Amino acid sequence: MRLNISGIQGREGASFRVRRHLPGDFLNTVPEVIQVLGPIAADLKVTNTGDAYLVAGSFSVDVQLRCSRCLEPLNTTLEASCEEEFLKTPHFGDEEDLLEEHYVAEGNELDTTNLIREALLISLPMKVVCSPDCPGLCPSCGEPLAAGECGCPSTDIDIRLAPLSKLLELSPQAATPERRKDHGITQEKTFQSKD
Ligand SMILES: [Zn+2]
Ligand SMILES: [Zn+2]
Numbered sequence: 001m002r003l004n005i006s007g008i009q010g011r012e013g014a015s016f017r018v019r020r021h022l023p024g025d026f027l028n029t030v031p032e033v034i035q036v037l038g039p040i041a042a043d044l045k046v047t048n049t050g051d052a053y054l055v056a057g058s059f060s061v062d063v064q065l066r067c068s069r070c071l072e073p074l075n076t077t078l079e080a081s082c083e084e085e086f087l088k089t090p091h092f093g094d095e096e097d098l099l100e101e102h103y104v105a106e107g108n109e110l111d112t113t114n115l116i117r118e119a120l121l122i123s124l125p126m127k128v129v130c131s132p133d134c135p136g137l138c139p140s141c142g143e144p145l146a147a148g149e150c151g152c153p154s155t156d157i158d159i160r161l162a163p164l165s166k167l168l169e170l171s172p173q174a175a176t177p178e179r180r181k182d183h184g185i186t187q188e189k190t191f192q193s194k195d
Contacts, residue, residue: 001042001116003055006108008048015047024061026117027078032128034073037062042116044082052085053105059116065128069136070144074128080119086110 001022008014021039028036044057058081064073086103103115135145143150 001112003044003046003110003112004108005046005048005053005105005110008046008053009108010048012048012050015045018042018044018046018057022116024063024120027061027063027120030121030124032065032068032124034064034066037064037075040116040120042112044112046110049085052087053110054083054085055103055110055112055115056083057081059120061120065124067130067134068128069134070130070146071137072130072144074130078120078123080116080123082115082119084115 001018001020003018007016020042022042024036024038024040027033038061040059040061042057042059044055047054047056058079060077060079062075062077064075066072067074084103086105088105090102090104103110137143138145138150138152140152141150
């Protein structure tokens with residue numbers, strides 16, 4: 001979004017507010033995003049601080065994400081905020097400044113596109129999960145464990161112990177009905193805690 005700042009140029013302390021709906025198409029390139037469900041709602045205040053233009057505000061957008069454990073879709077609202085300065089002129093100061101990336105006003109306009117994109121991308125959770133205790137997929141058959149019993153005997157076994165479970169299967173003790181029952185009970189507890 002490009003903002004025209006001619007109304008506050010040369011007037012230190014002056015500000016204006018912008019509320020706008022913006023396309024959120026860029027989010028479609030994010031692997032966790034299945035689809036963008038609506039426009040980005042942006043609410044910004046731009047202030048002439050004398051040295052710079054301060055852009056402060058918030059954005060939100062409804063998206064459908066994919067759970068990283070069970071791969072099922074989930075709808076959520078991404079929310080982000082910003083408080084960023086746009087320099088009035090490109091700044092070539094000391095070394096410290098060179099390391100930092102600055103936004104710069106372009107004539108009588110501020111281009112907030114990257115600012116909004118970055119804020120929303122940062123707001124994405126590191127790991128998308130449909131619920132904190134989502135049991136994910138059965139490592140044996142790939143069915144979602146939350147859907148119910150997939151029929152695999154030892155889905156609660158740690159993947160790192162899988163080679164060990166193969167050994168256990170070979171031993172006659174592991175094949176006793178009692179052991180199978182134990183597995184069933186453990187699994188049921190997992191499902192109860194979800195509700
Ligand atoms: Zn899930
Ligand atoms: Zn299974």
